[in-house]
Amino acid sequence: MRPLTEAETRVVFEKLGKYIGENIQLLVERPDGTYCFRLHRDRVYYLSEKLLKLAASIPRESLVAPGTCFGKFTKSQKFRLSVTALDFLAPYAKYKVWVKPGSEQSFLYGNHVLKSGLGRITESTAQYQGVVVFSMADIPLGFGVAAKSTQECRKVDPLAIVVFHQADVGEYVRNEDALT
């Protein structure tokens, strides 16, 4: 376990910024405690200082996961956000997409969101903007990338993809082993 280098921090913040914009500082500086990012076996974890001090005394081979895993660095040093970060992204998301009840299950199985399943979308969402997907009852389901901007979403035909799927809470059941 080690702190992130400056380059790595920059990459992680850029990725997070795509979803939550400048609200990252609410993650970095919190009123209820000191939280920090640490790297353990190519995965980025978000944990409190108290937990960090406890985890520091565990040998590296035995340590499975300190804190919440936000994502991992691939072999070519690209950062991939995973669904375990959803709890922290959802409250601060800038661009949200609400999915109709009928196609919730489809999204939870890993499919993209079609225009027919689109309930609401935040105004002025740009194309390829990172979005967080909610159900109509405001429960965060996952996140993705907007395939069309809001204006285009209105005019496109019902079977076109409007949100590319990136991660969903169904992965907790499907890819149990891949999450830490």
Add this chain to the structure above:
Amino acid sequence: MAAVRVEAVLAAAEEQEAEKRRSVTVEKELELEYDLGNLLAVDRNPPVALRGAGPRREELLRALARDNTQLLVSRLWELPVERAGGAGGPLVAQLPEPSFRLPREKPRPKPRPPTRWEQFARLKGIRRKKKTSLVWDEQAKEWRRRWGYRRAGGDPSRAWLAEVPAGADPDEDQFARLRREKRERVARNELNRLRNLARAHRAGSAVAAAPLHPTGHQDRDELRRVARVARVSTASLGRFQPRLPKESAEPPSRNAGKKRRFEPLLGNLAAERSRQLELLRDMGSKKPVLDITRAVNKQLRQDEAEAAAANKGKKQSKRGKRGRRQQRPGRSGKKSGGRRQPQQQKRAGGGTG
């Protein structure tokens, strides 16, 4: 029966004898080249065909080796011999001087840079005085070494008298002082020796100045190395140099190429937080406002408005003057009303977006 067996045995024995004798003389097309000083024999005959041999390869090779060794050994026996260690010792051949130059085993040693003393001596013009290895010792009345075992001045560890020098403290232990000074001298010498070594080592690994100018024939790694050297060769050691377009953002660490060093795990968390906030501020300031989206939306709205206006105009002109006069009182009201609503909605949506 017995006769046959005896004959067979005799024939076999004779064959063995002949083979032994045959094995001493070897026939070769070309004579071998001998370098007896190195115990070397070079066989320039065309090699035995190994490809077509198949399973007999081992045998052929062994026969070839045996023949060549036999020739070399027979030459060795022709050398002048002597008895080593007087009479009764083993018979030893006197090898001539080797003629074959063997290549270097290790690379040629690099000339080391001069030490600090050597530089000073060169500057001042001091030359080395040739010292005699033996010194006349008056006390012992014989020639003794300058230093080392049984040196000229007597054994310093057995010196039983140590005079108190003129201005020294009378209570000071002179023997302890001598020992301490010797220790300090040794330590200082060792330090200087290591410093000279380090200087030599550093000088050897530094990049020479000539390849700093781009020639067009340098490969990528060389250019990268040279660029790094050039960046660091400023008064502030490259701290305020602007980056090249595709250069990495990390400052060159002190142990470049060796082990990576990271921040401590539980270091100053407040400092880490402030660094991250500053990084966020830098990242945020450079991000441009979403002009592109706004421009695209504006364009779309304009297109929609134009399209709607064009539709309206086209439909009216199709019906003609008569149609317009007929349509206006009754049905046109409904149609225009219906058409206006979606337009209004769209404009409202475009306005807030």
